[in-house]
Amino acid sequence: MKKLLLFVIATGSLLTALAFVWLQDGRSDEAVQQAASSVNEPVASEPTRNRARILVAARPLQAGALLRTEDLRWADLPASDEGNLPGLFLQGFIQPEKLSGSLMTRTVQSGQILSAEDVIRPEQSHYLSAMMAPGTRAVTLALTPEAVSHGLLRPGNRVDVILTSLNENASKLVEGETVSGLSAEQVLSDIKLLAIEAQLIDLGQRGAAATAQSGFDLVNVTFELLPEEAATLLLANKLGDLSLVLRGRRPSLAYEESVAQKVVWAEQVSQNHNPKAIPTHGVRIAYGKSDDANKNQDKSSGSSN
Known part of the structure; x- marks a missing residue:
């Protein structure tokens, strides 16, 4: 009887130990599966903030x-x-x-x-004043479309200013000879154009010329000038007609010296305006009949008598 009791107790202890080991193996497999699944799951990224x-x-x-x-x-x-x-x-x-x-x-x-x-x-x-060089002034004049090359000039171009005028006292300056008194001269050189009409700059997409240049209306042109140049331009505008001549990018220094303050008179341009080209002594040409013609006329008149 005692042996049977010991056998039952030993068998129960063995079954309890086996059950415990089985439970531990199941839990370890579940842990391994959870760990593997956690590794394969994508990590949720933090929401990004919308930046300006x-x-x-x-x-x-x-x-x-x-x-x-x-x-x-x-x-x-x-x-x-x-x-x-x-x-x-x-x-x-x-x-x-x-x-x-x-x-x-x-x-x-x-x-x-x-x-x-x-x-x-x-x-x-203050946009226009910011574009100007230090110490310069802006002067605006109303010029004809011909004076601004019918819209070919653009803000930022550099030009020479030509004055065409009539000197009513020119006869006193050339020893009393009667001359036309018309002359042209370069009054300003290498002047920058700041604006034409309302167009301040010339970028490729804005290349339209001022609307006034398509007709006969005057065109407002703004120049960038030193103070003494501004006074010269304003006075020249009162003396005659102004024209703007576009300058090349690389002017010749020798040419600049040759045209500086040079006045060109109409008498130098056209012989029609040069009094010296008109003959001072006239030649009289008489048209008459020859002696033979006169004799023949006399004979014809005598025979008729």
């Missing part, structure tokens, strides 16, 4: 340069500049084309953020 996009320089830009659309590009606003949104050009609030023709007030590098303080837009009141 701003205009930056697409290439290095010098102070005084005129902006073009291709000089600008969009970029994400850095986190360090999120508190500096006022004054920046934000996407959705402005188009890069609207800044075309704006004047740069400082030098920036490629990728550098642009702000409203970095550019002067054409519609701003």
